[in-house]
Amino acid sequence: MADDRLTIAGREFRSRLWVGTGKYKDFVETKKAIEASGADVVTVAVRRVNITDRSKENLLDYIDPKKYTILPNTAGCYTVEDAVRYSRLARAAGISDLVKLEVIGDEKTLFPDTAGLIEAAKILIKEGFIVLPYTNDDPIVAKKLVDIGCPAVMPLAAPIGSGLGIRNPYNLKIILETVKVPVIVDAGVGTASDAALAMEYGADAVLMNTAIAGAKDPIMMAEAMKYAVDAGRLAYRAGRIPRKLYATASSPIEGML
Amino acid sequence: MMRVHVNGEQRTVAAGVTVAGLLTELDIRPERVAVELNLNILDRGEFERRSLQEGDRVEIIGFIGGGAGQGGSWPTIG
Numbered sequence: 001m002a003d004d005r006l007t008i009a010g011r012e013f014r015s016r017l018w019v020g021t022g023k024y025k026d027f028v029e030t031k032k033a034i035e036a037s038g039a040d041v042v043t044v045a046v047r048r049v050n051i052t053d054r055s056k057e058n059l060l061d062y063i064d065p066k067k068y069t070i071l072p073n074t075a076g077c078y079t080v081e082d083a084v085r086y087s088r089l090a091r092a093a094g095i096s097d098l099v100k101l102e103v104i105g106d107e108k109t110l111f112p113d114t115a116g117l118i119e120a121a122k123i124l125i126k127e128g129f130i131v132l133p134y135t136n137d138d139p140i141v142a143k144k145l146v147d148i149g150c151p152a153v154m155p156l157a158a159p160i161g162s163g164l165g166i167r168n169p170y171n172l173k174i175i176l177e178t179v180k181v182p183v184i185v186d187a188g189v190g191t192a193s194d195a196a197l198a199m200e201y202g203a204d205a206v207l208m209n210t211a212i213a214g215a216k217d218p219i220m221m222a223e224a225m226k227y228a229v230d231a232g233r234l235a236y237r238a239g240r241i242p243r244k245l246y247a248t249a250s251s252p253i254e255g256m257l
Numbered sequence: 258m259m260r261v262h263v264n265g266e267q268r269t270v271a272a273g274v275t276v277a278g279l280l281t282e283l284d285i286r287p288e289r290v291a292v293e294l295n296l297n298i299l300d301r302g303e304f305e306r307r308s309l310q311e312g313d314r315v316e317i318i319g320f321i322g323g324g325a326g327q328g329g330s331w332p333t334i335g
Binding site for chain 1: 263264265266283285288289290291292293298299300301316317318319320321322323324
């Protein structure tokens with residue numbers, strides 16, 4: 001797969017599986033799962049540093065920013081103001097000018113507030129951020145995000161952490177046809193076949209967290225996801241056969257007795 | 258001595274302490290955090306120069322494990 005790199009805003013990525021760092025038992029498990037996944041893009045949340053207990057270790061002691069592309073996200077932000085503030089803080093921390101922009105619309109579904117997302121993306125793009133927006137599986141919104149300057153879009157497969165897989169494959173296919181930038185399916189993957197399917201449809205990458213961190217054996221699932229994304233990508237590039245209602249013999253008739 | 262708010266908690270610090278001084282006192286490595294002073298984000302270069310005033314609100318922000326969508330505002334991290 002070395003010849004099949006993913007390029008976003010002039011940056012090249014080796015892996016088409018991107019992973020989150022939440023919900024793991026500890027940092028050792030986080031590190032092992034990320035290694036097993038083969039991911040080179042790792043998303044992290046932006047939060048207050050614990051000033052009362054300094055004995056606690058830091059995530060970046062385990063995930064080396066020199067080895068991985070750290071993708072700060074605005075998880076937990078419900079307003080444009082918060083999403084912009086968190087993005088600016090993330091950039092000021094000096095790790096990255098990339099941001100996985102989330103403006104969450106509702107606590108129960110964690111669906112994106114797409115109107116707020118577009119507004120926040122406009123502000124941040126003007127400030128020079130590379131905005132990767134977590135968006136709904138809505139082709140019109142995806143197109144608007146690209147039109148205002150997002151170098152990739154990240155539509156959800158299903159609600160964050162739901163494990164439901166791709167709920168609207170037809171919309172995803174329309175997004176893939178509509179936008180001419182990389183499409184990263186973000187959130188809702190449950191198991192390896194979901195990831196493979198996203199890649200077979202032509203998604204450029206898949207980002208997931210809970211599907212790996214919440215598995216009984218996260219490290220084994222991370223490895224499964226690596227194979228799934230690679231297999232799906234190869235199948236997409238190879239070009240699948242068309243579906244037909246009736247059988248077509250794969251052995252020749254000639255030479256039969 | 259003077260009182261300031263750091264990450265939502267009131268703290269007593271030496272009068273005129275710089276942001277860099279505060280980070281040292283808190284045992285925080287400056288290269289991995291961002292600092293917001295009264296809602297203005299400081300450039301790293303300002304940490305040494307900027308002195309705190311009585312009643313200042315300081316936010317020290319870093320990165321935590323997360324994928325997407327977690328609720329809650331400003332939970333603390335290690």
